[in-house]
Amino acid sequence: MGRIKRDFLVVTFxxxxxxxxxxxxxRREGLPGRMIPVPSQISAGCxxxxxxxxxxxxxxxxxxxxxxxxxxxxxxxxxxxxxxxxA
Numbered sequence: 688m689g690r691i692k693r694d695f696l697v698v699t700f701x702x703x704x705x706x707x708x709x710x711x712x713x714r715r716e717g718l719p720g721r722m723i724p725v726p727s728q729i730s731a732g733c734x735x736x737x738x739x740x741x742x743x744x745x746x747x748x749x750x751x752x753x754x755x756x757x758x759x760x761x762x763x764x765x766x767x768x769x770x771x772x773x774a
Contacts, residue, residue: 688769688770689769689770689772690767690769690770691767691768691770692765692766692768694740694763695738695764695765695766695768696738696739696740696741696743696744696747696761696762696763697726697737697738697761697762697763697764698736698737698738698747698748698751698758699725699731699732699735699736699758699760699762700733700735700737700759701732701733701759703733703734703735705733705756705758706722706732706733706735707735709722709737709751710737712750712751712754712756713747716750718750719739719743719746720737720738720739720743720747721737722736722738723735723737726764728762728764728765729762729764731760732759732760737758741763
């Protein structure tokens with residue numbers, strides 16, 4: 688396995704409650720992404736963030752709004768990702 692840097696949309700939340708509600712909604716509805724600690728490039732929120740590919744923004748953010756889940760910011764940042772099959 689190797690590591691590459693790639694762009695991700697990182698959605699931050701002001702409260703842990705909102706972050707956990709996001710995770711619950713995404714798992715229930717089959718929405719993309721996963722929970723991560725807030726990256727060091729971003730100084731905001733409760734310490735938890737939801738990470739998706741930038742192209743998935745138009746699916747994720749409207750779903751959060753429709754569910755009444757308030758997010759603080761949505762920033763594209765470069766993060767390391769493990770890639771199978773690379774040295």
